Amino acid sequence: MVVRNYLKYFGRLNDNNVRLRKGPSSFSESLGTYPNKTGFRILEKGTAEETIGGRKNVWYKVRLLDGTEGWFFGTFVHNLYDGPNGDPPPWPNVADW
Numbered sequence: 326m327v328v329r330n331y332l333k334y335f336g337r338l339n340d341n342n343v344r345l346r347k348g349p350s351s352f353s354e355s356l357g358t359y360p361n362k363t364g365f366r367i368l369e370k371g372t373a374e375e376t377i378g379g380r381k382n383v384w385y386k387v388r389l390l391d392g393t394e395g396w397f398f399g400t401f402v403h404n405l406y407d408g409p410n411g412d413p414p415p416w417p418n419v420a421d422w
Contacts, residue, residue, distance in 0.1 A: 336385065338363045339403040345395040349384035351377050356395045365389050367404065371396070 341361045346353040349371045369386035375398070382399030389395075 333404060334367050335405045336365055336367050336387070336402045337405065338397070338401050340401045343397060343401045345387075345389075345393070345397060346384075347395060349373070349375075349386070349396045351375065351398070353396070356393065359389075363389070365397075367402075368394070371399075 338359055338361055342358045343363075344358050345356045347356055348354075365387040367385055368388055371384040371386070374381050374383055377398055377400070380400045384396045385399055385402050386394065386396050387402075
């Protein structure tokens, strides 16, 4: 069983070809693009919002499984703290989905 509170430190991408940036800005150097469902550890949630393609969100500093660190735009981040449909489950512990 996975303790739901621990899941707030993990996420996955919800779109294809998402750019990982060196810094929390669309003007920052791209470190590569990643496919849908790429998993990562969330290290930090930015506070400054940016609008990209009409979508307003913050940036997330992440560490990929290979150790690469960078920033993903929040619109493309699915935090595993939320259930599979994006809503928090009503119970404190949930199976690993």
